[in-house]
Amino acid sequence: MTMVERLGRWRDEGVITPAQFERLGAIVRKDRFSVSLELNALLYLGVLSIAAGLLWTVRTHFADLGDSAVVLALSAIVAVCVWYCFSRARPYSSGEVESPTAIFDYVLYLGCLVFAIELAFVEMRFALLKDAWDSYVLVSAAVFFAAAYRFDNRFVLSLALSTLAAWFGIRLSRFGFGSADSLRASALVYGALVAGTGIALQRLTIKPHFVETHLHVAATAAFVALTSGVTSANTGFFYLFGLLTLAVISIAYGIRRREFAFVAYGAVYPYVGISLKLVQSLSVTTTMAYGVVSGTAMVIVVVYVARRFGRDA
Amino acid sequence: MNLYAIADEERIHAAAQIREWTRSGLLDASQGAAIETALHTDLKRTNRYLRVALFIFGTIVVVAAFGFWMVAFGVSRESVVGWSAIVAGVVSCVLAQLLVVQFQLYRFGVEEAFAVWSVALVAVGAGLLTSSGGNGGDLPTLVACVTAAIASAFVFVQFGYLYAAFAAAACAALSAFNLGLSRDAERIVSACVLLVIFTVARTVRRTHDQSFRGDDYGAIESLAWLGLYAVLNLQLSLGFIWYSRGRPDFSSTFYWSTYAAIWLLPAIGLALAVRDRHRMMLWANTIMVAATLATNKPYLGWNRQTWDPILFGILLVAVATGVRRWLLRASDGHRGGFTPLPLVVSADRQVLDVLGTLAVAAQPFAPRMPGETPAVEPGRGGRSGGGGGGADF
Numbered sequence: 235m236t237m238v239e240r241l242g243r244w245r246d247e248g249v250i251t252p253a254q255f256e257r258l259g260a261i262v263r264k265d266r267f268s269v270s271l272e273l274n275a276l277l278y279l280g281v282l283s284i285a286a287g288l289l290w291t292v293r294t295h296f297a298d299l300g301d302s303a304v305v306l307a308l309s310a311i312v313a314v315c316v317w318y319c320f321s322r323a324r325p326y327s328s329g330e331v332e333s334p335t336a337i338f339d340y341v342l343y344l345g346c347l348v349f350a351i352e353l354a355f356v357e358m359r360f361a362l363l364k365d366a367w368d369s370y371v372l373v374s375a376a377v378f379f380a381a382a383y384r385f386d387n388r389f390v391l392s393l394a395l396s397t398l399a400a401w402f403g404i405r406l407s408r409f410g411f412g413s414a415d416s417l418r419a420s421a422l423v424y425g426a427l428v429a430g431t432g433i434a435l436q437r438l439t440i441k442p443h444f445v446e447t448h449l450h451v452a453a454t455a456a457f458v459a460l461t462s463g464v465t466s467a468n469t470g471f472f473y474l475f476g477l478l479t480l481a482v483i484s485i486a487y488g489i490r491r492r493e494f495a496f497v498a499y500g501a502v503y504p505y506v507g508i509s510l511k512l513v514q515s516l517s518v519t520t521t522m523a524y525g526v527v528s529g530t531a532m533v534i535v536v537v538y539v540a541r542r543f544g545r546d547a
Numbered sequence: 548m549n550l551y552a553i554a555d556e557e558r559i560h561a562a563a564q565i566r567e568w569t570r571s572g573l574l575d576a577s578q579g580a581a582i583e584t585a586l587h588t589d590l591k592r593t594n595r596y597l598r599v600a601l602f603i604f605g606t607i608v609v610v611a612a613f614g615f616w617m618v619a620f621g622v623s624r625e626s627v628v629g630w631s632a633i634v635a636g637v638v639s640c641v642l643a644q645l646l647v648v649q650f651q652l653y654r655f656g657v658e659e660a661f662a663v664w665s666v667a668l669v670a671v672g673a674g675l676l677t678s679s680g681g682n683g684g685d686l687p688t689l690v691a692c693v694t695a696a697i698a699s700a701f702v703f704v705q706f707g708y709l710y711a712a713f714a715a716a717a718c719a720a721l722s723a724f725n726l727g728l729s730r731d732a733e734r735i736v737s738a739c740v741l742l743v744i745f746t747v748a749r750t751v752r753r754t755h756d757q758s759f760r761g762d763d764y765g766a767i768e769s770l771a772w773l774g775l776y777a778v779l780n781l782q783l784s785l786g787f788i789w790y791s792r793g794r795p796d797f798s799s800t801f802y803w804s805t806y807a808a809i810w811l812l813p814a815i816g817l818a819l820a821v822r823d824r825h826r827m828m829l830w831a832n833t834i835m836v837a838a839t840l841a842t843n844k845p846y847l848g849w850n851r852q853t854w855d856p857i858l859f860g861i862l863l864v865a866v867a868t869g870v871r872r873w874l875l876r877a878s879d880g881h882r883g884g885f886t887p888l889p890l891v892v893s894a895d896r897q898v899l900d901v902l903g904t905l906a907v908a909a910q911p912f913a914p915r916m917p918g919e920t921p922a923v924e925p926g927r928g929g930r931s932g933g934g935g936g937g938a939d940f
Contacts (some may be wrong), residue, residue: 268885268895270886286855287856361555494596530608536601
């Protein structure tokens, strides 16, 4: 039975109104076809491409262009973006706010990206803050957080979180196993700060819909840091203890709030951590046997959790 | 052939649509709940995150079990490894079927892992057996690709996993690169294979329009079309794909024919997508247009400029805003049914939220450890000194 036939049956049975039938039928039959998502994707890619091109151009040609020209040009772009956003923005609300125009979110994102490029250029060329150069990054993160919360923009929030991570000495996209203890400690402090801020703001009902982004980023940073530290010679067991504790918290939170990504984090990362620790002292044959037994056990446990708590598709 | 009843799958897809419509306010919560209850099936499902976790653990079980067999019994002869892989693949597939038939699992992750790894094991086994028979050159890879294509198609037909169909199409297309043909011919054969897949999927899709099967075949059709473009765009694969051993020698006629093709294919595809209101084709052809613009200069042998991405970005923004305004200017805010406004708000927002969260990967500042000083002197150039041609940030 096609969806249109189902809709007809529901209308005849009185489950949906004739008006709903018309509207939903038009969507299913594609009499109405929205290209909203496609246009948003083009805008997002366009902004990223412009920012990448600006960065490339400034990096390659700043000697020819001159410092003043570069700073003036970048400042002009930032100023136009800021003017556009403040002139079009709806009044602040602590709840979710619809974008006033179709391009509003992307203009703000472009402004923030260009601002970051400009700050990086100024720091590189003039080194005004000398040894305290990293303050530029912290200031940027603060500006991005303010913009994200003022204008309710998730792209800029993600930019703020990654910029804060940069300040903590973490490069999220490249952070992997074998990192130094100092980086792991930074990642853990970063994770705690991001999660704590997100939860605190949620409790204050300030943009509570942002909390998920905070928690996903925080959980990823903390889990990766702890998992990568499990094999450390001296501190491995501390990391393992931390990993298991975080897993319990993550799973409990995930089940209570029905956010099953956190249940998955709490299952996969500790498994990887424990396995890394165990296989160090096992022969190849025993490692394989361990894989079969532990993998099967984890399948059973996760299937139980899925059947007991996570039936939603 | 499919392990699931069509009626069950239809109900599942209908329930998913009802959920989206309810979230978007097109249906009341009470209406949504009542309809969803009526669409209940006995198939056991889970949410996407636990599905991924179960896929990972299922993968560990399959790989470790095969590894244990190899290590514990000291299997090292190529032919024995090949047969072991084939047997393990068949066992894995049977286990996946058992999980579906016995426990009624539907997109649960663990049975998917068994099915997916059965394809990999059988394909690798077939390749190794061919190699152990004294056949060198491209033949073992060809056999592995063809076997993977057939096995993936089998998994798609049995379980309905769309990604298995994608794998089947990709493996079938890759087979052409192992036939010992000339550089031109292997791409022509590969393109023909993808064109056949595109045509078949398109024909089947049109007969299943407005059903969930139609969406699946539409996705296969779009992917085959995208693959056809990727095979014919020589600049996409030069020095990138493992098949290109150095700069291949393409004939001038072939080279310029492919240049024409990379402009024609997206144009034809976009026309078809708009006519059929086919979202996947719209996405595929948008990607193709972007790829054509990005590879145009290398195709013509022109140098890329640093401001090319700026112009490209401005073009994308201009097209997006232009199309939006053009559609909105029409009466009722749509032209021929096309509207720039979201119809199912929650679905669009979900994608944009994911995109927004993934934007965390965009990091404008390269982090340095505290205490590390900038690489250049204030007001001066870079490491190479003077004017600072080598400076970087």
